[in-house]
Amino acid sequence: MRARKPAAGQNARQTILDVATQLFANQGFDAVTMRQISxxxxxxxxxxxxxxxxxxxLFKAVELEMYSAHAQKLLDQIQADxxxxxxxxxxxNAMFERLDNNPDYRKLLQRNLVDGWEENQxxxxxxxxQVVVDELRQLLNLYHPGKGDGITPLAIFAMILGFVTMTPVIGHIKGDLTIGNSSDRRPFIDAVMDFIRSSTH
Known part of the structure; x- marks a missing residue:
C-alpha cells in the first residue's frame, strides 16, 4: 500500500481506520505492524x-466499524415492512451483497472465523x-413455527459465506468466470431459501 500524505483538516482517526482495515484484511492481525500503518x-x-x-x-475499532454497519443493514432487512x-x-440478498461488494469486510470476517482467536470471535x-441471529430466529419462527430453532439460523450464515468464498472455484468448475456477478446472485438466494423451506428443527 502506497503511503499517503494527510490533507489539511483530514479526519485522522477515519483515515487510520481505513488504512488499517485494508492492511488487516489483506495480511491479518499478526502480520501488520503499527509502523506499517503509520x-x-x-x-x-x-x-x-x-x-x-x-x-x-485499533483492530477492534476496525472490526466494530465494519461489523456494526453490516449488522444494522441486516437488521433493517429482517425488520422491513x-x-x-x-x-x-x-x-x-443483503448478506450476499455486503460480502460480494466489500472484499475487506469479507476477508476480515473469514480471518476472524478461522484464526482461532477466541477472544476476538x-x-x-x-x-x-448475536443480535442478528436472535432477530433471524424470530423471523424464521414467524415464517414457519419452529423453523428458527436449532442450527438453521447459523446454517444460513454458513451457506452464504460458503457460497461467496467458493464462487471463484464454482466459476472455474462450471467454466463460466462471470459467475459471482450481482446478476448471478439469484440461484444462490434460491438455494438458501430452498434449504430454509426444507430444513427441520
Missing amino acids: QSSGFSMPSIYHHFGNKED ATPEHRLIKFI IFLVETSL
Missing part, C-alpha cells in the same frame, strides 16, 4: 496511539452477530 496512512505513530491506544484496540418470506429474501458475536 507509513501507509501518513500519520505518526504517536498520533495513531493517541487515537487507538494499541494495535489490538414485508411478508416474512420477502424479509428473508431481502436479508439473504467472542467480540464479533457480542458486537454484531
Whole structure:
C-alpha cells in the first residue's frame, strides 16, 4: 500500500481506520505492524496511539466499524415492512451483497472465523452477530413455527459465506468466470431459501 500524505483538516482517526482495515484484511492481525500503518496512512505513530491506544484496540475499532454497519443493514432487512418470506429474501440478498461488494469486510470476517482467536470471535458475536441471529430466529419462527430453532439460523450464515468464498472455484468448475456477478446472485438466494423451506428443527 502506497503511503499517503494527510490533507489539511483530514479526519485522522477515519483515515487510520481505513488504512488499517485494508492492511488487516489483506495480511491479518499478526502480520501488520503499527509502523506499517503509520507509513501507509501518513500519520505518526504517536498520533495513531493517541487515537487507538494499541494495535489490538485499533483492530477492534476496525472490526466494530465494519461489523456494526453490516449488522444494522441486516437488521433493517429482517425488520422491513414485508411478508416474512420477502424479509428473508431481502436479508439473504443483503448478506450476499455486503460480502460480494466489500472484499475487506469479507476477508476480515473469514480471518476472524478461522484464526482461532477466541477472544476476538467472542467480540464479533457480542458486537454484531448475536443480535442478528436472535432477530433471524424470530423471523424464521414467524415464517414457519419452529423453523428458527436449532442450527438453521447459523446454517444460513454458513451457506452464504460458503457460497461467496467458493464462487471463484464454482466459476472455474462450471467454466463460466462471470459467475459471482450481482446478476448471478439469484440461484444462490434460491438455494438458501430452498434449504430454509426444507430444513427441520
